[in-house]
Amino acid sequence: MNGATNIVRRGTPDKWRFPTPFGWRTVLVAIVAMAILLRTGADVDIGRAIVQSGEGVAAGAGLVEDSQVARGFGAILGQMFPPQLAEVTETARIADFDPDRLPLFAHVETQVVTVQSLDPETMRMVARTTQREVLVEPLGYVVQVAAKLIETLEIALWGTLLAVLMGAPLAFFGARNLSPHWLLVTLSRAVVSLLRAVPELISALFFVLAYGFGPAAGVLALALHAAGFLGKFYAEDIENADRGPQEALRAIGANRLKLLRYAILPQVLPQYVAYTLYILDRNVRMATVIGLVGAGGIGLELKGRYDLYQYAHVGTILIAIYLLVLALDQLSSWFRRRWI
Amino acid sequence: MSLIFEKVGKRYPDGTIALTDISFEVPRGQFCVVLGRSGAGKSTLLKCVNGLAVPSEGRVSVDGVSVTPRTLAKLRPQVGMIHQSFNLVPRASVATNVIAGALPAVSTPRAILGLFPKALREKACALIAEVGLDEEHLTRRAAALSGGQQQRVGVARAFMLDPPYVLADEPVASLDPQTSIDILALLEREAKERGAAVLCSLHQIDLAMRFADRIVALRDGRLVFDGPPDALADGRIRHIYGSPRLETSISRQAVGA
Numbered sequence: 001m002n003g004a005t006n007i008v009r010r011g012t013p014d015k016w017r018f019p020t021p022f023g024w025r026t027v028l029v030a031i032v033a034m035a036i037l038l039r040t041g042a043d044v045d046i047g048r049a050i051v052q053s054g055e056g057v058a059a060g061a062g063l064v065e066d067s068q069v070a071r072g073f074g075a076i077l078g079q080m081f082p083p084q085l086a087e088v089t090e091t092a093r094i095a096d097f098d099p100d101r102l103p104l105f106a107h108v109e110t111q112v113v114t115v116q117s118l119d120p121e122t123m124r125m126v127a128r129t130t131q132r133e134v135l136v137e138p139l140g141y142v143v144q145v146a147a148k149l150i151e152t153l154e155i156a157l158w159g160t161l162l163a164v165l166m167g168a169p170l171a172f173f174g175a176r177n178l179s180p181h182w183l184l185v186t187l188s189r190a191v192v193s194l195l196r197a198v199p200e201l202i203s204a205l206f207f208v209l210a211y212g213f214g215p216a217a218g219v220l221a222l223a224l225h226a227a228g229f230l231g232k233f234y235a236e237d238i239e240n241a242d243r244g245p246q247e248a249l250r251a252i253g254a255n256r257l258k259l260l261r262y263a264i265l266p267q268v269l270p271q272y273v274a275y276t277l278y279i280l281d282r283n284v285r286m287a288t289v290i291g292l293v294g295a296g297g298i299g300l301e302l303k304g305r306y307d308l309y310q311y312a313h314v315g316t317i318l319i320a321i322y323l324l325v326l327a328l329d330q331l332s333s334w335f336r337r338r339w340i
Numbered sequence: 341m342s343l344i345f346e347k348v349g350k351r352y353p354d355g356t357i358a359l360t361d362i363s364f365e366v367p368r369g370q371f372c373v374v375l376g377r378s379g380a381g382k383s384t385l386l387k388c389v390n391g392l393a394v395p396s397e398g399r400v401s402v403d404g405v406s407v408t409p410r411t412l413a414k415l416r417p418q419v420g421m422i423h424q425s426f427n428l429v430p431r432a433s434v435a436t437n438v439i440a441g442a443l444p445a446v447s448t449p450r451a452i453l454g455l456f457p458k459a460l461r462e463k464a465c466a467l468i469a470e471v472g473l474d475e476e477h478l479t480r481r482a483a484a485l486s487g488g489q490q491q492r493v494g495v496a497r498a499f500m501l502d503p504p505y506v507l508a509d510e511p512v513a514s515l516d517p518q519t520s521i522d523i524l525a526l527l528e529r530e531a532k533e534r535g536a537a538v539l540c541s542l543h544q545i546d547l548a549m550r551f552a553d554r555i556v557a558l559r560d561g562r563l564v565f566d567g568p569p570d571a572l573a574d575g576r577i578r579h580i581y582g583s584p585r586l587e588t589s590i591s592r593q594a595v596g597a
């Protein structure tokens with residue numbers, strides 16, 4: 001139909017109403033949004049969070065004497081720094097300890113420790129000083145944390161790899177323009193939603209029950225959730241890819257897989273790299289957490305030390321995690337520059 | 341050995357009647373131009389040949405084989421296609437775009453790994469040279485080519501499997517006049533060399549007169565002219581394209597109905 005002939009003229013341009021940036025509808029939305037914010041804010045105690053944070057900042061600046069938040073943070077931070085670098089072990093607890101063949105850089109120290117104990121006779125607390133011999137490895141704990149960190153990274157890598165391997169077919173069957181049958185589309189989308197609906201930490205709980213403690217449970221927990229994410233986003237890109245090249249190759253008789261490889265993948269690859277890098281980044285951060293439920297990685301170490309009030313160790317772990325995330329950011333931005 | 345339309349009609353699911361009772365035959369080796377104004381049904385007609393559109397009446401046959409869902413897989417590689425907007429993969433190289441024209445001839449696993457046989461790789465190079473591009477273009481992304489160069493790649497891709505029939509849907513609609521002539525000349529040469537028939541829709545009458553062995557014209561989905569270019573007199577042309585006044589009254593009726 002010819003567009004030019006269908007314009008219906010109403011009045012001259014000086015009578016036209018130019019669209020306004022917002023009208024009563026916007027005001028209404030703003031009021032409703034405000035009401036929702038007030039109501040939900042009360043539910044989550046946001047007022048207290050803001051007031052106490054303010055007090056904390058004021059206390060930090062020396063404006064007020066006391067603040068619960070500042071005290072809480074101060075207590076923990078004070079114990080976290082300096083972070084724990086060395087590993088100190090009582091030689092008596094080391095099996096087959098041989099003072100002549102110490103590990104690299106290690107030395108033996110004698111510590112004087114004061115132990116409070118209950119005297120069974122008098123029922124009083126008495127302080128006794130004892131001496132004990134300890135083995136000090138100056139960077140021993142750093143090495144331990146590094147090993148745990150590498151395990152964390154490995155969990156994240158495998159979680160990502162499996163997620164890509166599972167997400168790709170889910171996307172193929174879930175994309176309306178490629179899927180062999182609409183039932184497969186529905187099925188694949190249902191699976192994808194289910195996978196995304198279960199957070200890693202929750203599925204890790206179950207995988208630990210099924211596969212036992214350790215990184216295998218973590219890898220699977222990360223992989224399943226991420227496969228849901230990738231399956232959804234890969235599929236959306238397949239559906240939104242320019243149809244022209246697909247039509248051209250379908251016209252000469254290329255099958256679905258060839259279409260995917262030659263008409264679609266080249267178009268969506270930069271986005272796929274971006275999604276996958278995001279998942280890797282997310283998996284690294286999640287891999288530090290799932291250790292809390294025993295699914296391997298540095299989280300287990302973190303929780304153990306936290307429960308023993310060894311905050312200096314916790315400090316080391318937190319710094320290590322931060323450095324890892326920082327390094328990963330560098331790596332992924334390098335990747336982006338190369339590929340996207 | 342020809343491409344035959346027999347009483348072909350096409351009604352889209354939304355009720356649009358795009359083609360009505362079309363019958364004609366294109367023998368191998370002929371350069372047949374389809375004329376008609378926008379919406380006349382040119383694209384639909386071409387798509388009926390390779391199953392991108394399915395006729396609701398009548399049938400199309402290629403070398404005696406009817407186009408049906410069952411024969412499509414065998415027929416499609418015999419019908420090359422060139423598109424108005426080129427339909428290349430912008431981020432893929434010229435080499436990949438051209439050799440993709442041979443995908444039906446390669447097993448799926450090999451295709452996925454990109455392992456095309458040597459003969460096909462050589463053929464792609466030869467075609468890229470024939471359409472006037474150089475070795476330096478092989479690794480160039482299609483998006484980095486001019487429109488004319490992109491359509492050259494489109495032509496090369498269409499001839500990868502030496503199809504006896506080639507469909508060209510307004511192949512030069514987005515190109516300047518001189519480039520249009522170059523591309524059509526190229527298409528004509530490649531087709532004549534192989535004895536392939538070309539079914540090419542155009543909206544430039546001068547180009548149609550210049551390149552066509554034969555012209556068929558559509559108006560509102562009906563065949564209103566079929567003959568050599570010389571027979572296309574002025575009165576005929578007005579009949580094909582219709583006067584603007586007439587068109588307006590038709591669309592009014594459509595709206596009122």
Ligand SMILES: Nc1ncnc2c1ncn2[C@@H]1O[C@H](COP(=O)(O)OP(=O)(O)OP(=O)(O)O)[C@@H](O)[C@H]1O
Nearest residue numbers: 352354356358376377378379380381382383384385
């Ligand atoms: N997929 C579709 N669904 C519904 N109607 C369609 C579809 N494709 C085309 N049509 C309609 O069929 C008629 C013929 O369209 P077609 O694209 O074949 O015309 P054309 O001659 O190629 O036009 P143009 O020169 O603009 O490309 C038009 O009225 C169009 O709106």
Ligand SMILES: [Mg+2]
Nearest residue numbers: 382383384509
């Ligand atoms: Mg068209």
